[in-house]
Amino acid sequence: MSGSAGTSDLILHHYGSSPFAEKTRLMLGFKGLAWQSVTVPMIQPKPDVVALTGGYRRTPFLQVGADIYCDTALIAEVLEARQPTPSLFPAALAGQARALAQWADTDLFWTALPYAMQPAGVAALFAGAPPEMLAAFVQDRRAMSEGMPRLSGPDATAALTQYLDWLSAMLADGRPWLLGEQTSIADLSVYHPLWFVTRAGAQAEILARHEALKAWMARVAAIGYGERAGKLDGAQAIDLARGATPVSTTVVAGLGFAAGDRVTVTPMDYARDAVAGELVGLDPRRVTIARDDERAGRVQVHFPRIGYALKAETTA
Structure with missing residues (x-):
């Protein structure tokens, strides 16, 4: 999808002074993509963020319908798949x-x-x-x-x-x-x-x-931010998630978990808020959990595998 359309299904949840959000805005600009903007609070509480992510509180995250992509490392991969050229990972330089x-x-x-x-x-x-x-x-x-x-x-x-x-x-x-x-x-x-x-x-x-x-x-800096196709508030983004169907994902065998397992995903470095849900996607590069939220409905939250701890959910 190019940035020529007046609207976009790419929704960036961010705020202006976030360094990682600046990185993501530039990625969108580099790809020439159109995107919609949701401004999130800098500090807790973040009820709309929790409804979509299940507790992941780091900024930014990318929403595409009922799919929530956390961490700029994963967002880069999502944007690369969406718009392969120009590439963030030129073949000769990728490693x-x-x-x-x-x-x-x-x-x-x-x-x-x-x-x-x-x-x-x-x-x-x-x-x-x-x-x-x-x-x-x-x-x-x-x-x-x-x-x-x-x-x-x-x-x-x-x-x-x-x-x-x-x-x-x-x-x-x-x-x-x-x-x-x-x-x-x-x-x-x-x-x-x-x-x-x-x-x-x-x-x-x-x-x-x-x-x-x-x-x-x-x-x-001259790369710019692409096309800001519009602004949404948190409630509108949640309504869009509720009306969408998550993408199909697969759990690869032999990685220590099975589809349907109740799991938690937790950042290893900072903001160590665990997100709990049903494991619906896993490979060496990505983990995806599904969760049902009273406001957002059935959503899938995606994380990169590096930097995140995947564990079986424990019950009291």
Whole structure:
């Protein structure tokens, strides 16, 4: 599907300042796809999100009818299948691109975030916001990252300084994109943590001496967001899910689970909210559970296999 239509069945649930949502908006732009927008709350409670995802609270997620796709790694695969060209995974670069994207979405992101969220960065990011909003945000994010090791400001600064040197070295030969002449998922994945840093006021000075990297960031930003075909609210998106039929999925044998098992899927790193349901899809790359919601009806929630723990549901 191209972005020429006035409407689209692709619905992105996101908010403007989310780094991973920025990555997804750029993926949609790179593919030239039209999409509809649902703005979700930055912090809990998120009742409309829960109705669709069963408790997955990370931003963004992609809705196509009654199918909910979680995690930008999986969203990238869904968009690639929807619109194979231009490819996020050029054949000659696919392995490198996936590996660099995985590093960017984990190590780089969890370095850039605490770096940007030092006092000067927080002041810029929340300029004009009431103190109670900032306090609520900090409490929400503390709960999301409970149990994770956290970099201090000085540690994050030291690591990010080195990471920027590494990335600049990749561009030192004049190539336009990180892996050469072709744009890939690596570019969009590395970009979004650095985009967040640029929003953090004086903290963005860490990028000042990296002229080639800043020029590369400008090229990524110029990709744009595709066609915003319209805006929906959470209730409208839920109604669309209720009126749709989920896609057909298959559980591959020999992976430790069987179709119909009651299972939970839980992120391994942060926001470890388990989503429970009936296993209806499983292969080495993806897991899908079906759940029945009072508001959304029968929905399927899809997760990438990497980074998520799949377990048999325990009963009290």
